[in-house]
Amino acid sequence: MLAGNGEDFYAIEAKASNGRPIYLTGEEVEALVYFSQNFGAKPRIGVRFDREEWYFFHPADLYVTDGGNYRVKQETALAEGTDIEELTGGPAQTKLSGN
DSSP: OEEEOSSOEEEEEEEEESSSOEEEOHHHHHHHHHHHHHHTOEEEEEEEETTSOEEEEOGGGSEEOTTSOEEEOHHHHHHHOEEHHHHHTSOOOOOOOOO
């Protein structure tokens, strides 16, 4: 997903979970970073757990497993993630959807 406000542009890989940790393969993250670099966007991983808001991470801030995959736990998202207001610098008026 691409999002921007005219000044900042983000390429976002969005994932949702019912409470289990979210995993991304190393290839998914590498593709996001490559895509972001080609379009002048900032790469972000967006995660949402049931009954929670969306939280965003730079790929370098994610935990990397021994197998080279990336993981986000719900408690990590709540404690360390960037919410939509912080990401955009304003009130959350934008909704993320699959459309």
